[in-house]
Structure formats: C-alpha cells, structure tokens
Amino acid sequence: MQAIPHGLGATNTVLVEAGPRLPLFDGCATRRLEKDWQAALPAHTLMARAGLAAARLALALRPHAQRIWVACGPGNNGGDGLEAALHLARWGKAVHLTWLGTPERTPPDSHRSWAQLEAWRTATGTTALQWAEAPPERFDLCIDALLGIGAQRPPEGRAAAWIGHINSGREAGATVLSLDLPSGLFAGSGVAHDCHVQATDTLSLLTLKPGLFTHQGRDACGRIWLDDLGTDSQTPEGKGVPTAWLNPAPANTVQAHASHKGSRGDVVVVGGAPGMTGAAWLASMAALHHGAGRVHTVLLDAADTGAPAFHPLQPELMTAELAGQDLARPRSAVVCGCGGGRAVQTVLTRVLADSARLVLDADALNALAGDSRTAPAWRRQLAQRHAAGRSTVLTPHPLEAARLLGSDTAHVQAHRMSSAQKLAETYRCTVVLKGSGTVIAAAGRTPHINPTGNARLATAGTGDVLAGLIGAELAGGHSDFEAACRAVYHHGHAAGPLDDDGPALTASVLARGG
Template identity: 35%
Template structure:
C-alpha cells in the first residue's frame, strides 16, 4: 500500500531493523527478487506521478540491492517507451544475488549500461540507486563525485529508499548526499528520514510496505514513533461545571534585565494553551509591561529567591529559564525552583546553569535544549549532538532522568523509559528568536492540565511545529507570538474543549 507524506505509518526503524523486516518477509515465503520487483514498481509509479510529462531516465547505480532496484526501474521505464540509460558507478561484475539478476534482466531487455565517469552526461529524470540504507561511514569515491555531479546537474532527482549519503539511523549527511526531489522508501520508515539533515535532502517522501503483513512487524522492535495527528495524546474535554482551579497554576520564572520579553512570551503561551492560572516571577522593572500586555497574568517582581517561597506553595507547575540569565539573580531563583517538589519545565539559561553542575534537576521534569544547550549538558560538541541526534536525546534523558525535547529540524522527544518520538513538521520561517519560549510555556500549560511529562512534550512539540508550518506560509518575518493563536486553534481542533 503506498503512502504520501500526509499518510505515513507511525513506526520508525533503524537500518538494522528494516533489514530484519526484509529477512522476515523472505523467511515468510516472499522471494527477495520479488521484493526487489515490488520496490521497482513502487518507485516507477511514484516517479511517473511526480513527473507525468517526462520521457527520459538516467539511473545512476551502485553495486548493492539499491542498484538492483534501479536496474529494474530502468527496465520498466524502457518498456514504457522512455529513453533510458544506466550509469554504473559500481562495477556490475561485482553485483551479487538479486541485484545481479536485476542487472541481467536490464541487459537482456536492451537497457544501455555504461560505466560512470567524470564526463558522463546526465539527462531527463535522474534516479539515485547508489548506496541505500547500509551506509555508515563517509561517502567514498566514485560515489562522492557521482553525488556531487547529480546535485550540480539541476535535473529532477528521485532516490530509491533513501538519498545516497544520508544516514538511515541518524539523519546525518555522511560527507555528501543526494538532494532528492522525491524519495521512495520501502517496508519500514527509517528514522533518519525525519531528523537532522533529512529535511534538506529527502524531498517528497513516498512509502510502500511491499505488501508486508502485520505479522512481519510483530517481532521487530521500533526505534521511534512519528508524531502525527492520528496518534497524539489528547487533553480530556471539560465538564460544563469546570473552573480555573481544575486546570493548574503555572508559575514562570525568568526575565532578567534586558530579557523580559522571553518570560512574557512563555506566559502568554501558557495562558492561551489552557492553564487555569498563570503567574510570572520576574524583575520588578518588568512588572508594568507584563501587566499592560497580559492583564490576566499575576505578576510578581522579585529581587531574591526568598520572595518566591510563598508563591511556590500555591502553584502546581514551574517553567524556569526563559530570559533567566546567568547572574546571581537568576541562579538564586533557579536554586529555589530546583528544591521545590513540583513538576517543572527547564529551558534556556536554566539548562546552561544545569550544565555547570551547580544545581540538580528535580524529578518528573521536561527539559527543552537546542543542540548547543544539549552539547553543554552532555559535555560534547554541538557537531557531535547533530551527528546522532537520537543518541543524544536518549543520553540526555538517561543522564538527567527527564523527558527531553531536543529541538531542531526533526525535533525529538525522549523519555527515560526509552521511548522516542519524532516531529518532522515545521517551517524554515521558524528560524527566529523566542519560539523556544513559546514552546516552554505550552509544555507547562499541558502539564498543568494533567498530562504526563512525555505526553505533554509530544503534544506540545507537534502543536508548536504545526502552528509554525501554518503561520510560516506567509514567509519570512515570523514572530514567536504569531504562533500562539495558531497553537490555540490547533489544540481546539485536536482536543475540543467541549464534547
């Protein structure tokens, strides 16, 4: 059954898990060559749908099963009357098993097969059948040169299973990767198609399970779950007799001098996302602006942690960090929060202070680092975090016994119990200041309304990303506060306040 990007399965797998699924299919009685033929037919159908007026195909093939898929697509294209050539970057003499059978079928069908070289000419639609999901190290020659030439050609490009050079497990580009307009992937969705560098290289994603039955998947573990409208945790509807006391009291702590806007964005987000009551503890000089902007929020000007103590006994959830700064003022407030027996969300400078080891994270918390903050928390480089985002998310969750939202392209939500969720929605217009503050307030509001930490993080990330995708349609210049009305609307659509 084919799927488009709006209708994909939820389960995501590693390369090893997909190979196990493939082996399970074969063990259940489907010959490997039949699976290869199904993959080729799925690729051909997707290619024709994507480029209905095309009539020329250049397949650039490697020397594994990915190449076998490519040779069989070439056969289908030639039979349909297209002009077809295969440029072999991997010597066909080294092909084995089903891939060798596919090459033999292409040759017997009259497909022209030529060796790839620096002077090779690319024409029509280019089909990337070079490397597949088995790649782990940096792309080597002659594949690196072939990928570079394909990317420089300006021609439409389709990738078989995964853009060559993209890690199926991490979403990292391994030196160089095909920039596809269309990727057709098979059997199980690969985690690496949804995080890291994937958004830059995958293009439109089409999935085909190659007729795998439910039994095929029953014995194979899942690496992660893709967040979608159909599998999100939901807030319960509200009884007609509801009152503000039933939906929590969020206290947001932050907004040092010069940073007052951050805590107000978080507070506005918490207010508009359904928290029963919202309070802000910030610098005294920010109180007038806060009251003018958010009259529904209770605002306390504090100069020391002692002034927080009474309020900490009245609230149910803390959001700490937006605009907190790293001066003695912010550190003292963070220390007071860390000792409070409350559910908490730590963001921004709260995470930077946490990384120094001067404060401990309470239990049942959510932390929301971007890659730079994640690197400081783990004591590694940002590049190392980005090289394997799923591993970094799991490591953070284990180290701090917290639910982790690792922000960035393909945001990840990791739980200490090993669960991992991926959100691949969003928009490049979201590359703007303040969006993390909005997310932190949203998580706090969902916690206050009774959601568990992992569920609240998953729902918040999905709402935030999809609101950004919606508002981002207007293009550059997106302001963080623009997301808040869209989040409110999406939350109502996803979980109506009334039955």
C-alpha cells in the first residue's frame, strides 16, 4: 500500500490497493473497536487524529486548492470534519464550513472540536474560516463529513441538498474526499441510497469497511485510503473480530521440475447442451490456460448438435463422453453446468455422487434450486459430499443465488455477505457470490471480499471462465475455499485496467489470461 507524500509530515494514511489480506469491519464492529480505543487512549485522541489525517490527505490530493468546502454532519463524522477545517485554516487555506449540528446537541467529542475551532477563530480574528448556512457556489475541494458510518436512512432536507451540490461539483472537476464512507453508503453492505455522495477519494478511518469494496461501494468511493489513527502499534485487548477479509493476491504455486500432465491435475467440464456449447468450451479453455494438465470436455447431447470432436482453435482440449470418465480420481475436478440447459439434469446425480472435487455453475445451480422431483435428492447429495469431506464450490450470480435461497435479487444484493454465508451453510459448500466485490463464503469461515475486477467483466461468458479457473485450482490440489479465493482474484486481475476507450474484453480472451 502506498503512503501519501511525506512532505506533509508523518502519517499513517495509505492508499488501499489489491494484494494484501486486510481485515474489514462493518459499522457495528467498528463502533465496538472505536469504543475500546477510546477507553485506552486519552479523551478526544481518535477525533483529533482523524481530523489531522483528513486535512493532510486533502492537501496531498489537491495541494493548490483555492476554494475548500468542508461539509459537516451533526454526529462524530461531522466532528472529524470540524477538526480538518481547523487544520486547513491554520495552514492558511480559505475554508467554507457548513455544519448540520449545533453545539447544544452534538456528541461530546464533536462539541470539543467545535469549541477548539471557535476558540481559535476568536483568538486570531481570522477570516480564513467562514461559517455558512449554505454551500459555496463553486469549490475545487470538498471534504464530505456528513454521515460516515451513520447512514441509517435516506438523506433528506439540507443533507440531501448538500449531497446533490457535492456531486455537481465533482462533475465540474472538484476533488471530493469522503471521510469513512461516502455519505449515503452503508458500511456493511455497500448499498447506496439513491441520494449518496460520489467521491473521488474516500479516507476510511480506524478500520476498512466491507461496503467500500462490494455492491455499489466501489463506484461510490473512488480511490480508497486507510488511516488506522495510530492504533497499529498499540493493541488493546481483542482488537476486534473482522466482519470479512479483503481477498489477498494468491501466492505463486511452484511446480516441480519432474512434473507431468498427470501430476498437474485433470479437469472435466460437463455442459454445452445444443446451442450453448460455447460456454463449455470457454470453461475448458480457462482451465487449460490456468494450469490444468489435461482438460476433457463433455458436451451434453452432443449427438444432436453435430459438434466437432475437438475445438479447432484449441486442439489441446479433448472431448469425451461422461460414461468413460473416472470422476473420482484424486487429482481431478469436475466443472458442471456451463451451458448445460435442461440436459444437465440427466447427469447431475452421477456428478454429485462421483466427483472428487466439483464446481457447480449456471444450469446446475438452476437445477438445484428447481422444484423437480429430484431436486431434494440432489440437495441431500450435497450434504453427503460435505460429510465425506469432498470439495464443492457453487458459483451463483445474484439471480441464481436468489433462486437457491427462495428470495429475490434485490434482497441478495442488499445483504451480499449474509446471503453468501447462508448459501454456504444451507448447501454445505463454498459459495462464490459473483458481482462487484465478489463474496467468497464457507461455513465456519470469515468471508472474503474480492478487490480485483471491473466492468470489463460484464460480458457474456466470463462466468464460465471463472468456473474453469476454479476447476483448475481444485485439480491443482487446493482446498475448495482456497481454490475459490485464488481463482476469483486471478479472474478479476486478468481483466486489467478499466479503459472506456479500449477494446471490449471478450470471454475467450479472458480465458487465455486477459
């Protein structure tokens, strides 16, 4: 992680980038941790550090800002903003300060920040800091200290009006630095109210929050920074239990020189019913290019399609009939469902019974969620696989997850982590809930949220590619949770940087490594 320029003095503020395994704390967990630190440190220490960190980062982002607006809410997020405004004014910056709070009703920490600011203004007679009832007409830097982790209901009144003005300024080229979270974004879920700040940068204070990295969070936050407020070198009892972890970059797997194709694992892809053979080929290509020693493609109802006996552009892939495959080989994995259509239901019983390691995707998931007479038996087979210690990974997108849970997509998206966890516990599998900030969950494990990937993955077939990558990781000997975490990270990383003017990323290119 990259620190902000040292010319502004010692700082704990770092730019959060994909790679490290970092703990994430939702709003409740953050408040518990904050309370522990407040008990361990002198009064007002955390808010004083937060305001200083915000002011330093603001100047690092926009060192020549001439018109600075600090928009403060009535709670402690607003107190952080008051502290930042005081520092900026002391450093000679002209600050336009608006506050939704009042001295009589603000929390004790924020009241102390207000009192310090007023005392300095009175003692110096400064005009650099201007209290105002309304936002400035124009600004080139705004510190959003309206709501932070306190966004429990949709912003309204002056708060909503100010958020609209902040976003208008951003569209005109202003830098918008949100403190803790863009106002209107939920810390735990990444759900954003219709009225929310679109930040260029977000400074998360004390902890990183899951909502920064999943669902609508990544679009709302811009670049994400963390300042631990000087707590990293100090350890009060417990230090908090993370709500989730940021999925880390996988360690490289070193292959022995004496490796051969059999020792690198086999992947069997079962899918590709008539009209959908491309999905099976994409999963197969991805498994091959991700390191599987051999890949066999079983096209369902192949006799009805006139499909060729091999892929003309990828002759390394072998076609096969399911009856001839030994799915229980120790170093093999089955990927079932990609383009499977209804035909997948004819093979699902055997695949669940025999596969040593298994990825269920697309139409295999729809079969599990269906109301056919055999669906309850398939779900019992999943429980039996878990009891036998055999790996299974489910890879639903939100609509498939909703079907599996008997819910709806809106509910799944509003509760991504808990939905993934419920799926994992219900079906006794590792679950990869796809989407912005993919969630990887397993029973008894703290979920991971993946930081890689972008809108370039929003094309047909990229989910089939992910299924193939997970299959290759399973065949390579990784556990189901580890295989899912590794594959999801690689899948997102292969998308490369988001460039709206660049060529579209097709799934076949992604299958070959991006």
